[in-house]
Structures are given as structure tokens and as C-alpha cells.
Amino acid sequence: MPLTFAQAQFALAFVSQISPKRADAFEARLKQWQKMGFPEGVNVGRGVRASYGATQVHQLLFMMKLLQVGLTPERAQKVVISGWPAFKDAIVETILCRANGEDHLHYCLIQLDALSELKEDPSDHMHVFVDAFTSDEIHEAFISDQDFMEWLSDNDTVPTDATSNLRQHQYLSFLTKNRLATSISIEVDSLLVLLWTGLVAIGLTPEVFSSEIADWERERRARGRAQQETEQHFAKPLISESVADRVTNFDVSAAAWSALAMLDPASVVHREHEKP
Helix, strand or coil: CCECHHHHHHHHHHHHCCCHHHHHHHHHHHHHHHHCCCCCCCCCCCCCCCCECHHHHHHHHHHHHHHHCCCCHHHHHHHHHHCHHHHHHHHHHHHHHHHCCCCCCEEEEEEECCCHHHCCCHHHCCCEEEEEEEHHHHHHHHCCHHHHHHHHHHCCCCCCCHHHHHHHHHHHHHHHHHHHHCCEEEEHHHHHHHHHHHHHHCCCCHHHHHHHHHHHHHHHHHCCHHHCCHHHHHCCCCCCHHHHHHHHCCCHHHHHHHHCCCCCHHHCCCCCCCCC
8 A cells, every 4th residue: 555645754754863843845855856756656747646655665765875875866866776676675585584583684785886887898887786685694704714614613504615615705705895895785674663663653554565565575586586595695706716716815914014015114013923
């Protein structure tokens, strides 16, 4: 069941903590975005009331989060529309996990590649790239090799080739850290909880969006995303295997000392480990 403009305005204002004193200004912005054709399906023309379903409300939620970190409305709209399939998948996954009582958090990781036209093959590089990941994946990316090996030895469900698993962990850890360092992240769980709370405040429940959520989940399963293993989130071929080998076998300490080669030795802070 879609929301009216007033209902959607209240829910969005509740999530983004818009001051009641600025309600008129917020309403004007929503109408301006509507004239720009955002969110999808609300620019219905003069004399026709726009309705706000799950797509429209959630697109606005993500857009407003991007506005808060400094993106322009035009850029934020492009990000949401370009990455909408990934955003929908993240919403569905978050709802499923919450329904099952799981407590890990879900994030949408957004990379904006403003240099894509300078890459060797621009067709292989997206201006906007959105992927979903969990707090567990972040934790795994930052655990040490030793901790990973200890976990591996206690887990009977993983392959027994420890060296291969360690290399995979190092590779995925590198990719995860690389993306986190150059991306905008939006935590989905709190966004949904605040939205649901706002709906309850006006006498509604999350069930108003249940029909669309069901469609999203069916689309997700049709694409095979529901069966995707956790470690595959960051296993896309972003870099070649040869580069991956160089990353996992790289002597970082030696490289750091090499970078200090022209520095006055007296200015180098003493460390426990001596120069190799």
C-alpha cells in the first residue's frame, strides 16, 4: 500500500531528524526532487497525486543519506538510480536477517569513480559501483593472519588447505580495505528501524511495503544473489591474479624501508625490528 505525500514526508523527516520548524522547507525540497524525476515513478504530471511505495521511500532515504555526506542532489540521485538493484538486495538481506534474529549489521558500500574515462577500457569501469557487505565481513578483513589461522583450525567446515585459505583471506582483506578507504558507506539496519518506527508513529506498520519487498526478494533469488557465499562479496575480478599474488606475497616492511632510503637515519624513530 503506497503512502500519501504527507505520510512519506513525515516518515522521511523522522528518519533524517528534520526539524518540525523546517517542515515547509523540507516539503519544498521533496517537490523539487519530484520535478527532477526523483524518486522513480512520482513525476506523474499536473493534477495527479503522487504515491510513495517502498521504492520511492527507500530511494529517498538513501538519497538523503548521500546528501548528508556532501553529494549534490543530482549526484545523489544518480548514485541511487544506478545502484538501485544493489540497494534493494541489501534491504531484503537486512530484513531477512533481522527477522531471523541475527544481530550483524549491513552496509551499502558506494564507490564513485570520477576517473573512469582515463582507464584503459572505460567500458569495464562504472562511474557508480554499489555493493553490500556485513559487519562480520569487515571484522574478517581486519583480523590478523594468526587469528585467521586459529579460526581455521577450529572450523571443521572449511577446506583443509590452510595455505590456500590464508592466501584467499589476504586477498579478500586487501580488496575490502581498499574499497572501504575510497567509498561512502551507509548502514542499512538503523535506516530501516527508524523508518519502521516512523511508520508506527502515524498508525502504519512495515506491512505497507510487504508486497514490494516480496517482489524484490523474488527478483533477488532469480538473479542467484540469495545463494551467494559471504566470501564472494569481494571476489569480483577487480584486479588480475598476478596483482593479487604481488599483494599477498609483498614484503611491506622492506618496501617501507626502501621508501625511507633518502631519509636522514637520525630522524627515523627507533623500532623493535631492525632494518632488514
